[in-house]
Amino acid sequence: MTATVHNWPILETARAQVLERGTGLTEEQLVEVLTLPDEALPRALELAHQVRLRHCGEDVEVEGIVSIKTGGCPEDCHFCSQSGLFDSPVRGVWLDILELVKAAKETAATGATEFCIVAAVRGPDIKLMNQVKFAIDRINEEVDINIACSLGMLTQRQVDQLAGWGVHRYNHNLETARSFFPQVVTTHTYEERLETCAMVKAAGMELCCGALLGMGESVHQRAELAAQLAALDPHEVPLNFLNPRPGTPLENQGVMDGKDALRAIAAFRLAMPRTVLRYAGGRELTLGDLGTREGFLGGINAVIVGNYLTTLGRPATADLNLLVDLNMPIRELQKTL
Template identity: 35%
Template sequence: MDKENRQEIERWRQLSTAELLARATAVKVANRSDSFSFCSIINAKSGKCSEDCRYCVQSAHYQTDAPIYPLKDTAEIVAAAEAAKEAGASRFSMVTSGRGLTAAEVEAVAERFAAIARRVEIKLCGSFGILDRDALVRLKAAGMCRYHHNLETSERFFPEVTTTHTFADRIATIQAAQEAGLEVCAGGIFGLGESEDDRIEMALRLRELAVDSVPLNFLIPLPGTPLAGIEPLPIREIVRSIAIFRLLLPKVCIRLAGGRETALEDFLATAFQAGADGMMIGGYLTQRGRSVEADRKFAREMQQFWA
C-alpha cells in the first residue's frame, strides 16, 4: 500500500459517520447497483475440531455444548439445498469442522456435491478448512464453484485468535483455490479483540488477494470459549468498519453473516447503508438466525432504498 492510498484511508477515518456512510452507499450503488443476494449453509460435520480458534464452540480444546456428529448423509444435505433454494438463496454451502478433509472425506463430499448438482439449481460452495490444490480440483469437478476460507483478522492479530495453524496457511489455501479455478469467499470476524487497524489490514489483504465475496461475521461470545466474556464492539464502530470495507472493496459482495442480529440489533439497515449487500440466511453453524421471511422482506426494502 503506497503512501497516497494510506492517506486516503486516513481521510475516510476522519469523516463523520454520516459522511462515511453516504460515501459508502454511493460506492455500492455505483459499482453494484441495487444487488442483494442470499446464501445458506449446512453444518455438514460438527465438533471435535483439532484447531484452537478462540471463538469457536466446535473446538475440541474447549468444554462447550456444541453438537458432535460425522458427515451428514447425502439425502439430508440435498434436502437442505432444496430448502435453501426455496428460501431464495442463490448459493448453498457445505461446511465441516476440522483442520481439513481426509482423502476419503474429499470423495464423500464430492459425492454429495454431485448429488445436489443433479437435483437442485443452485450455486455450490464449500468450507472445509485447509486443503491443497488437488483436493480443491476434485471438489470443483463435482460441482463446487466457490471456496470459503476466512482470514478471520489481520496477520498481526492472527496469533491471538489461533495457534494451531498460521495466517500463511490460510493464504496458501485461498491461493490454492484460485489456482484450482474456483471463486473465493473470504472475510473474517469483527469483535475478537482486534483494533480498527487490524480490520483495515484484513480488508487490504482481501483486496490484494482479489477475492470474489467477503463475508463479515460478528463475534457471538459463547460459553466455554476463551472469548466468552469479551465486550461487544459498539455498533458505530461496526458500521464504520463495514463502510471502509466497501470503499476498499467496491466491486465485491459484502455479506453479513453470523452474529449480525445480536451485534447490530436495531441498526441492521445502517450496516447496509454502509455498503453491505448480501446476507447469510437460515441460521449459522451452531446458532439460529432471523426468520427467512423477515430477511426477504428486509432485502426488498433495501433494494427500494438503493433504487
C-alpha cells in the same frame, strides 16, 4: 445546519478515489474512516452505498449454509465453539446426506443462489471428500443452485478435485489481521490460510475470504485486515461479528459496538469497491434490526439467510422482507457449468 461530506476530508477523498475512479482506500486511509466521529457515520455509510451501487449494482446475493460435520475440530480458533480443544457444548455430529439435500432445497426456495457445505476440520480427509462429492452429486440432481464449500485447508489435489466437481466458490476466511492472528489461532498459521486461498483462485473457483471483527483487535488492525483482503482480491468477503460463545477463550470478550460495526462495513466497502460484501454471523447481536438495515444501505450487497453453523440467525423471511422494503432485488441464479 446539516453536515456535508466535505466536513470530513477522508470522505471527500474517498468520493473521488473510490466512487469516481474505483480505487480502494489504502490502509492508512481506512484508519481515518474507522476513526470518524459518530456524526460522520451517516455520510460514510451513504458514500459506501453509492460505491456499492456504482461498482456492484443494486441486486443482493442470498446464500444459505449448512454443516456436514459440526464440532470436534482439532484447531484452536479462540472464537469457535466447534473446537474440540475447548469446553464448549458443541460436540461432533455428522449430517446425513438426505438432510443436506433437504437443506439445499429449502435454501433455494428462499431465492438463494448459493448453498455452502461447511465442515469443522483442519482440512478434509478421504472420507469427508467422498461425502462431499456424493452430496454435490445429489444436490445437483435435485436442486438448481450454485454449490460452495468450506472445508478448511486444502492440498493441491483436493483443490483440483473440488474444482472438477463443479464447486462454484470456496470459503476460507483470513478472520483477522496478520499482526493479530497469533493471538486468535496457534495451531496453524496465517500463511497456511493464504496458501489455500491462492490455490483456490488459481484453480478457477471463486474465492470467499472473510473477516471476524470484535475479537479485541485494534482499529489499526481492522484497517490492516481490510487492506490485506483487498490485496488478496477475493470474489466475496463475508463480514462476521463476534458472538462470544460459552467455553471458548473469547467467551468474555463482549459484543462489538454497533456504530463501530457500521464504520467497519463502510470501511470494507471503501477498501473493496467491487467485492461481494456479505452479512454473516453475529450481525443480529451486534447490530439488531435497525443496524442491519443501515448496513444494507452502507455497502452490504449479500447476506446469509437463516441460521449459522452453531448460532441462530434471523428468520430468512425477515431479511427477504427487508430487501423488499429497501427495493433491493435478489440476484438471479447464474449456474456455473
